[in-house]
Amino acid sequence: MLRRIHxxxxxxxxxxxxxxxxxxxxMTLALGGSPVMADDLLEVEEMVGHADAIVxxxxxxxxxxxxxxxxxxxxxNRLGKPVILDPxxxxxxxxxxxxxxxxxxxxxxxxIKGNASExxxxxxxxxxxxGVDAAEGESLDFQSIHDFASQTKQxxxxxxxxxxxxxxxxxxxLDVGTKRLGQVTGTGCxxxxxxxxxxxxxxxxxxxxxxxxxxxxxxxxxxxxxPGIGSFRTGLFDAVSLMTEENLPEVQTNGQ
Numbered sequence: 001m002l003r004r005i006h007x008x009x010x011x012x013x014x015x016x017x018x019x020x021x022x023x024x025x026x027m028t029l030a031l032g033g034s035p036v037m038a039d040d041l042l043e044v045e046e047m048v049g050h051a052d053a054i055v056x057x058x059x060x061x062x063x064x065x066x067x068x069x070x071x072x073x074x075x076x077n078r079l080g081k082p083v084i085l086d087p088x089x090x091x092x093x094x095x096x097x098x099x100x101x102x103x104x105x106x107x108x109x110x111x112i113k114g115n116a117s118e119x120x121x122x123x124x125x126x127x128x129x130x131g132v133d134a135a136e137g138e139s140l141d142f143q144s145i146h147d148f149a150s151q152t153k154q155x156x157x158x159x160x161x162x163x164x165x166x167x168x169x170x171x172x173x174l175d176v177g178t179k180r181l182g183q184v185t186g187t188g189c190x191x192x193x194x195x196x197x198x199x200x201x202x203x204x205x206x207x208x209x210x211x212x213x214x215x216x217x218x219x220x221x222x223x224x225x226x227p228g229i230g231s232f233r234t235g236l237f238d239a240v241s242l243m244t245e246e247n248l249p250e251v252q253t254n255g256q
Contacts, residue, residue, distance in 0.1 A: 194213075
């Protein structure tokens with residue numbers, strides 16, 4: 001069993017998008033955490049104080065949400081709580097690119113998880129997007145990502161056919177998952193919820209990033225044979241809810 005998560009049942013505070021909010025809540029529950037979605041400016045700081053980890057997802061931003069996300073991130077930094085950024089749609093519009101710059105300037109993230117286009121935008125590189133998704137065939141310079149993680153002391157997760165995780169010291173490639181994960185909206189958002197749940201339970205930040213990413217990939221493989229998109233989505237929740245500690249990969253940790 002994932003004892004640390006089940007013993008603590010960490011509270012994961014999401015400031016996330018309206019498309020996948022229900023799936024993020026249920027995926028957090030499937031792993032053994034407890035979700036809360038609170039973005040009202042009048043309660044954000046108080047809720048961050050109660051939470052064990054914070055997820056900031058920029059999928060459906062608006063002026064109030066942007067303000068709440070900045071406030072939540074700064075509060076989390078002040079209180080020493082882990083905060084994960086899912087920069088959904090970074091680079092898709094000037095508004096999103098400018099907001100990403102603001103987030104990166106004002107908040108120190110524990111983990112940043114995105115697709116190739118989103119991570120390239122954060123690095124200031126030219127990226128190609130299709131809506132909020134990476135353009136097909138988008139290439140990556142892994143050394144620049146590794147260097148960025150080292151300079152900023154943030155764990156970077158790049159999701160794709162092969163997932164890449166680095167903290168600037170260690171790196172881990174994950175060859176798990178299925179193309180079917182792209183048939184269901186929100187699997188990336190749910191991956192952030194899984195990482196946050198591991199973080200909230202006290203796992204090492206690099207370990208949490210690897211475990212959360214791996215868990216979604218393995219859930220996709222487990223649900224591969226479920227017929228239809230609806231049952232495949234259900235299969236993802238089934239697989240994560242039945243996951244055990246023994247399923248997780250070996251990860252080098254150095255106490256960070």
